[in-house]
Amino acid sequence: MLKYRNISFIGAGSMAEAMISGLINKAGISPERITAANHSNVERRSELINKYDIQAVSFNELSLKNTDVIILAVKPKQAEEVLQQLKPNLQDHHHVILSVLAGISTPFIEEIIGKHLPVIRVMPNTSSMIGESITGISAGKFVKNEDLDLAQELSKAIGKVKIISEKQMDVFTGIAGSGPAYFYYLLEHMEDVAVENGLDREMARDIAAQTLYGASKMVMESDDSPAELRKKVTSPNGTTAAGLDALDENGGGKAIEAAVENAAERSKTLRKEFEKVPVL
Incomplete structure (x- = not known):
């Protein structure tokens, strides 16, 4: 399932890179199916293109038309601004949102985007770069079984997975994330x-x-x-x-x-x- 999905990372920092590396090197995802976007760091985008042969664009150039899975990997303080910018281009029954934002809950994301989209918190750690992450997953209220299966499949590509409740995510972050x-x-x-x-x-x-x-x-x-x-x-x-x-x-x-x-x-x-x- 996963290898036929197009994945866009919103954010191009160390966690995004760790997941990109794991997806390509451990799960065999084609680099052409992965896009990373950031606001203005052209040097960072060039680095990711040269290292992984993925697509990397500025946030304003990113098109979500051919994207199936959106992975939010920006800093928590940027969450609301980024979600507001994404909101007009999000489509019901098309996009699945995975969030690796520490401390940002699924209800918050759901309220900002105002759509019945599946939102899943996914908390991996940087060991995903070598396929040895332990990733916690908690599902939002619009998540269906197939969405959860997708999140698990993606996360298993970079290590092991535990499904937990939203309220358990803070302590999971304290153990596995940090x-x-x-x-x-x-x-x-x-x-x-x-x-x-x-x-x-x-x-x-x-x-x-x-x-x-x-x-x-x-x-x-x-x-x-x-x-x-x-x-x-x-x-x-x-x-x-x-x-x-x-x-x-x-x-x-x-x-x-x-x-x-x-x-x-x-x-x-x-x-x-x-x-x-x-x-x-």
Whole structure:
């Protein structure tokens, strides 16, 4: 189904590029079926054309006549302005809108466009560039089963998918949307301390990244919970226990919880800043 759809990205930033890369390189979508549009950054459009062989145009040049799927990938503060500009060209029974806008709800989008169009929130992360995203999907009130199937098919092209409710999207954003940055931050510090203790930086990076990858794979392939896996590799008075003690003493667990909660709260704040429609 997806390979026969024409897809237009409204916005040409890092998230749009991650999804474009995943759709082309992992799902085999023809680049000629993908268009990216931004307001005035000609250099960015040229970069995407040269890198992915897609179409890239200014927002004013974008035609939605041959577009089936519209992916909103602008900054949340631009949401209302962009939706108002798109509104005259949106057609019932033709367009499906997918939104990757953090903190912007489907009711808000539905009210702005004023049409009975299917609107689906899709929250991937930047791992979609290598086909390893975890994407949350929540459906608006005009979404039919075939629309949800389309959103899932598109999202599966860039990784795994979870269907969640609108009210769960903030915490999902705090974990999955922002989560890669938490792990990169962790790897940064593991790499730095390894270098300080005599390891080559590239080697240290490989060691830390493979360790994280292996641990993640264990969680995904084991029936044990993360807590149970942690206990299995922690011998009393051993090196792992010493490391975990240091994490506890320095508030490691609470820091992780706070990171997720802060990101989720920021998602809620964005909605309050840019919306007038409450989440149902």
